[in-house]
Amino acid sequence: MLSVEDLSISFGGLAALGALSFEVAEREIFALIGPNGAGKSTVFNIVTGLYRPSAGRVRFRGEDLLALAPHRIARRGIARTFQNTEVFRQLTTLDNVLIGRHALLRAGFLRGALGLPAVWREEAAARAGARALLARVGLADAAGVQAGSLPLGAQKRLEIARALAAEPKLLLLDEPAGGLNPTETQTLMELIRGLRDAEGLTVLVVEHDMELVMGISDRVVVLNYGRKISSGSPREIAADPAVIEAYLGSEEA
Amino acid sequence: MRRAALGAGSALLLLWPFLVPRYFVFLTSLVVVNAIVAIGLNLLSGYTNQLSFGHAGFFAVGAYVAAVLTLRAPGVPVVATLVLAGLATALVGLALGIPCLRLEGLYLAMATLAFGFVVVEAIQNLDWLTRGNDGVAVPTAHLGPLAxxxxxxxxxxxxxxxxxxxxxxxxxxxxxxxxxxxxxxESEIAAQASGVHLAAYRTLAFAVSAFYTGVAGGLFAFVVGFISPDAFDVFLSVDFVAMIIIGGLGSIPGSVVGAAVITLLYDWLAAFQNYRPLLFGLILIGCMLFMPGGIASRMPKWTQQAQ
Structure with a gap:
């Protein structure tokens, strides 16, 4: 579904990614892990069109993503969340989710200004859908709350609801468990599994939380200094000495 | 509450000319004209975070298009004149907005400031069309058989x-x-990731903002009956910015209230022209320090737009 080939990018002469390749299959939960600065978020930023790589290719369902602007990539069915959260802080959580649905709503500027009945019908349906999504991530009671006033964990869940509002095919989650407590992480894992099992979403997740990675991933790619050092099932990579040295080892030290 | 207030307010506005002296009717017209500008400016600055210190320029374009059109083609109904004034100004807004897409914050403020000066210069120099510094006496507007x-x-x-x-x-x-x-x-990268085409919406905001300001400029020409380039100087642009800061960035009701406050203050301080910038400056600073959300942030809940 998503194929990344020989991807390279450098910032100010520093290679952030070196010839990275991997392929995510449909309905797969795929994890990218690695120590801080390994280039995980950079991969997300390239796939969503924010960065242009110096070499390599990114294809989504056969289409070259590198030729597309970020909003076009979103419209192809790729939605994401952000490592440090990028909620629309001064807007309500409901409006945050409604903006996530932007590409699927049809009311243009003129029809909106005229307030045609069809616009309000669409708006009412979108609001109901947005409320359902908020409920799904456990924010049912926070619909009117300013997003910026929510605790970090709730902002992360809000970003998932906003991403889902676009009805994506591929969901990119950037450290969704960051700042969550173990109970919240369990709920999050069930949510992600449910998205794949019930709705057939493909999920690409960047995560430090090993419990989440080991618990839900079908396959894992391990990055270190922008290079792939291992890949396979969670069980396989956990037993790989290179991974233990680069990642798990460094965490115990 | 909301419905009752809207009803009472509408009735009062409709009966207004029968209740107050002529001058207050004129002043209320100016408040509404300025409110339209403030809404337009707020859509650009308060909603899309693109600062403009050049809205007096758009206002002037709308006023002159309406005035010259009425002079040259007296048969055109006023509504059509106003729409044309708005559309012409929107085109100017596009012409300014597209090259300004790469500018942000202070740089955009500088570019729009320069635009305001350019418009005044253009009016002064195109005297075959605008009568330059002599100004234009605006003919009476006609709506069908009504003058x-x-x-x-x-x-x-x-x-x-x-x-x-x-x-x-x-x-x-x-x-x-x-x-x-x-x-x-709020967040450009998250907006893009949600499928929002940044350049298209930024440009749209410029065009819509200019349209509003152009229509208001046309109304202004008819209300005051005489326009000249010195009425559209940079201080007018600053007044427009003051309206939306005092009223509340990102609020339509706030725009209207801010326009009313500044227009009425302007009128009451007519005898103290020289102190006006000083006083407006103090009000702006006070507002930013003590009421950064503007008056809109202190208005009762029912006045806010239903969510």
Whole structure:
């Protein structure tokens, strides 16, 4: 579904990614892990069109993503969340989710200004859908709350609801468990599994939380200094000495 | 509450010319004209975070298009004249907005400031069309067989157009387009990731803002009856910015209240012209320090737009 080939990018002469390749299959939960600065978020930023790589290719369902602007990539069915959260802080959580649905709503500027009945019908349906999504991530009671006033964990869940509002095919989650407590992480894992099992979403997740990675991933790619050092099932990579040295080892030290 | 207040307010506005002296009718027309500008500016600056210190330029374009059109083609109904003034100004807005897409913050403020000067210079130098510094006496507007010559008649024209434009702005901000503009203000990368085309919406905001300001400029020409380039100097642009900061960035009701406050203050301080910048400056600083959300942030809940 998503194929990344020989991807390279450098910032100010520093290679952030070196010839990275991997392929995510449909309905797969795929994890990218690695120590801080390994280039995980950079991969997300390239796939969503924010960065242009110096070499390599990114294809989504056969289409070259590198030729597309970020909003076009979103419209192809790729939605994401952000490592440090990028909620629309001064807007309500409901409006945050409604903006996530932007590409699927049809009311243009003129029809909106005229307030045609069809616009309000669409708006009412979108609001109901947005409320359902908020409920799904456990924010049912926070619909009117300013997003910026929510605790970090709730902002992360809000970003998932906003991403889902676009009805994506591929969901990119950037450290969704960051700042969550173990109970919240369990709920999050069930949510992600449910998205794949019930709705057939493909999920690409960047995560430090090993419990989440080991618990839900079908396959894992391990990055270190922008290079792939291992890949396979969670069980396989956990037993790989290179991974233990680069990642798990460094965490115990 | 909301319904009752809207009803009482509408009745009062409709009966206004029968209740107060002529001068207050004229002044209320100016408030509504400025409110339309403030809404337009707020859609650009408050909603999309693109600062403009050049809205006096758009206002002038609208005023002169309406004035010259009425002079050259007296048969055109006033509503068509106003629409044309708005559309012409929107085109100018596009011409300014597209090259300004790469500019942000202070740089955009500088570019729009320069635009304001350019418009005044252009009016002064195109005297075959605009009569330069001599100014233009604006002929009476006609709506079908009606000549809108009295202050009350002009007031009803302004009120009708103003009501339509407020309603349209409220609709825009409550639906997809308004949310896209706010999303750009809040986080550009998250807006893009949600499928919002940044350049398209930024440009749209410029065009819509210019349209509002151009229509208001046309109304202004008819209300005051005489326009000259010195009426559209940079201080007018600053007054417009003051309206939305005092009223509340990102609020349509706030725009209207801010326009009323500044217009009335301007009028009351007519005898103290020289102190006006000082006083407006103090009010702005006070507002930013103590009420950064503007008056809108202190208005009761029912006045806010339903979510």
């Amino acid at each position: 809108l010559a009295s202050d009350a008649a002009k007031y009803y024209l302004v009120l009708g157009v103003g009501a339509l434009m407020v309603a349209a702005a409220v609709n825009i901000t409550r639906t997809r387009t308004g949310r896209a503009l706010l999303a750009i203000r």
